[in-house]
Amino acid sequence: MIPRNRCVQNLKAGYLFPEIARRRREFAASHPEARIISLGVGNTTEPILPHTNNALVEAARALGTAAGYSGYADEGLLSLRERISDVFYAGRFGPDEIFISDGAKCDIGRLQLLFGARTNIAVQDPSYPVYVDGSVLTGAAGSGNGAGYQGITYLPCTRENGYFPDLSRVPPGSLIYFCSPNNPTGATATREQLGALVGAALDKGCLIVFDGAYCEYIRNPLLPKSIFELDGAAACAVEVNSFSKSAGFTGVRLGWTVVPKALRYAGGESVNDDWARLTATVFNGASNIAQAGGLGALDAEGRKETRALTDFYLGNAGIIRGALQSLGISCAGGDNSPYIWACFPGRDSWEVFEEVLETCQIITTPGSGFGPAGQSFIRFSAFGHRACVEEACARLRRTGIKP
Ligand code: PGU
Numbered sequence: 001m002i003p004r005n006r007c008v009q010n011l012k013a014g015y016l017f018p019e020i021a022r023r024r025r026e027f028a029a030s031h032p033e034a035r036i037i038s039l040g041v042g043n044t045t046e047p048i049l050p051h052t053n054n055a056l057v058e059a060a061r062a063l064g065t066a067a068g069y070s071g072y073a074d075e076g077l078l079s080l081r082e083r084i085s086d087v088f089y090a091g092r093f094g095p096d097e098i099f100i101s102d103g104a105k106c107d108i109g110r111l112q113l114l115f116g117a118r119t120n121i122a123v124q125d126p127s128y129p130v131y132v133d134g135s136v137l138t139g140a141a142g143s144g145n146g147a148g149y150q151g152i153t154y155l156p157c158t159r160e161n162g163y164f165p166d167l168s169r170v171p172p173g174s175l176i177y178f179c180s181p182n183n184p185t186g187a188t189a190t191r192e193q194l195g196a197l198v199g200a201a202l203d204k205g206c207l208i209v210f211d212g213a214y215c216e217y218i219r220n221p222l223l224p225k226s227i228f229e230l231d232g233a234a235a236c237a238v239e240v241n242s243f244s245k246s247a248g249f250t251g252v253r254l255g256w257t258v259v260p261k262a263l264r265y266a267g268g269e270s271v272n273d274d275w276a277r278l279t280a281t282v283f284n285g286a287s288n289i290a291q292a293g294g295l296g297a298l299d300a301e302g303r304k305e306t307r308a309l310t311d312f313y314l315g316n317a318g319i320i321r322g323a324l325q326s327l328g329i330s331c332a333g334g335d336n337s338p339y340i341w342a343c344f345p346g347r348d349s350w351e352v353f354e355e356v357l358e359t360c361q362i363i364t365t366p367g368s369g370f371g372p373a374g375q376s377f378i379r380f381s382a383f384g385h386r387a388c389v390e391e392a393c394a395r396l397r398r399t400g401i402k403p
Contacts, residue, residue, distance in 0.1 A: 081099075099256060
């Protein structure tokens with residue numbers, strides 16, 4: 001039999017969220033009376049709103065007619081790519097710079113294939129685990145090394161630095177993963193901070209993979225929603241984005257990636273050309289039904305629905321944050337983001353996770369699962385039904401959990 005792939009072997013334990021699901025099942029089996037509330041994985045819970053849902057339904061129905069049938073459309077609907085450019089980028093990108101995907105996670109994986117094993121990786125620490133785990137899978141990062149992985153430059157984002165990293169630590173020629181509003185800290189970079197990131201990338205010959213999956217949660221008009229709001233970004237960044245958290249498409253699956261034509265490798269070759277070549281080879285396009293739903297979500301009525309849905313989850317976030325703060329627990333996020341990053345100084349994240357599960361029957365996400373600097377934190381997700389969130393907060397208050 002063929003040997004096991006060394007890169008797969010290098011991955012530590014399981015992917016974070018299945019591990020949490022395993023612990024939940026274990027707890028439920030030993031506590032059959034428990035009424036567990038999940039504020040763990042960031043999975044949307046509310047129905048898709050009627051106008052957007054109708055666009056999905058109509059597209060599915062049309063597939064059953066001769067006039068409405070369509071097959072492969074690898075590069076994505078032209079009208080959707082144009083609409084994304086208008087809604088999110090003030091029309092500055094052509095449709096051939098916007099690639100429709102089946103979600104941000106999937107495109108992050110394909111981008112890792114594009115950049116390959118010989119790339120230096122720098123990540124915000126903590127960060128969405130796919131950046132690091134995916135880099136291990138392609139061989140760009142090595143085996144586990146204490147709390148982290150060899151070959152990854154971890155850029156600590158802590159309470160002390162306001163959750164924005166020290167950019168002088170970024171090695172020249174790195175691929176930098178940057179997420180704002182951030183998962184898991186909930187911190188949203190200011191215009192000055194993102195400007196400094198773009199400046200550092202241009203100076204050091206780095207390429208930024210900017211993850212804007214939570215951009216629709218930004219309410220402060222001074223905060224940038226896209227890396228491309230900053231001058232110079234088109235020469236040093238790609239942006240992945242998603243309909244998951246804005247339109248409730250976590251199960252429908254739809255996202256996009258912007259790869260500007262101005263973006264060039266060290267040798268002057270076009271990154272956009274390579275991305276078109278790679279995606280045409282290993283991806284057959286997003287579902288045509290999902291794309292029609294995306295168009296629905298981006299017209300005037302759909303934009304109102306997105307606002308209502310994200311307002312609802314932000315309402316949850318405010319309730320959770322208020323409850324934690326009333327218990328003296330210091331938190332970040334929850335204002336322009338659906339995550340609340342709660343600090344338990346000196347404690348182990350998994351131990352706090354277990355305590356909250358045991359005492360309150362609430363599932364959270366242990367901060368150390370997002371990187372070494374996540375130790376002593378747990379993440380609360382604001383994705384949940386309102387009654388569940390209120391009940392979870394009542395339990396937290398009742399048990400008087402302490403920082
Ligand atoms: N990017 C970020 C920063 C995310 O947090 C998530 C989901 C995605 C991308 C995925 O977007 P899709 O368009 O749906 O692919 N993060 C969730 C879900 C866990 C997971 O493994 O994706 C979370 O709880 O962190």
